Amino acid sequence: MSNFHLDATEADRLAEAMSQFEGASGRIIDDVLHGEGASRIKDKIAMLLPASGRDWKGKGASARAAMPGAFRQDNGQLSVTIAARGKYHYLYFPDDGSNTRKHAGNQQFMQRGGENAASEVIDLCIGKLTENF
Numbered sequence: 001m002s003n004f005h006l007d008a009t010e011a012d013r014l015a016e017a018m019s020q021f022e023g024a025s026g027r028i029i030d031d032v033l034h035g036e037g038a039s040r041i042k043d044k045i046a047m048l049l050p051a052s053g054r055d056w057k058g059k060g061a062s063a064r065a066a067m068p069g070a071f072r073q074d075n076g077q078l079s080v081t082i083a084a085r086g087k088y089h090y091l092y093f094p095d096d097g098s099n100t101r102k103h104a105g106n107q108q109f110m111q112r113g114g115e116n117a118a119s120e121v122i123d124l125c126i127g128k129l130t131e132n133f
Contacts, residue, residue, distance in 0.1 A: 010122050014126065030078060033075075034080055040124070044113040045113030047113070048112055084110075
């Protein structure tokens with residue numbers, strides 16, 4: 001599983017907004033992360049996935065076509081974790097490329113998708129904070 005980290009300036013921007021709007025800011029951010037924020041992260045990851053041209057009887061849909069069912073969402077306090085569901089665990093293997101025939105690894109679909117969505121999710125969080133206070 002890939003981890004991704006926010007740029008410190010974006011995290012500082014969110015922390016500053018949280019300090020200005022004390023009280024229920026944690027609950028509001030949780031609502032955004034667990035709802036619209038997680039959807040945006042999943043969409044950004046799916047945009048990076050290559051479309052499989054394989055189709056034969058009994059073959060399930062590719063991860064890109066199976067959106068959003070290809071991903072599992074685990075909600076935490078001020079966090080959300082997006083992981084691939086059962087038959088889509090192959091999405092992690094391209095991160096090292098050791099098991100592929102052409103060794104076309106280090107694609108980092110999950111990490112790059114999370115990083116691409118980070119600024120949008122932070123903007124959503126700050127927008128909801130200012131809207132509710």
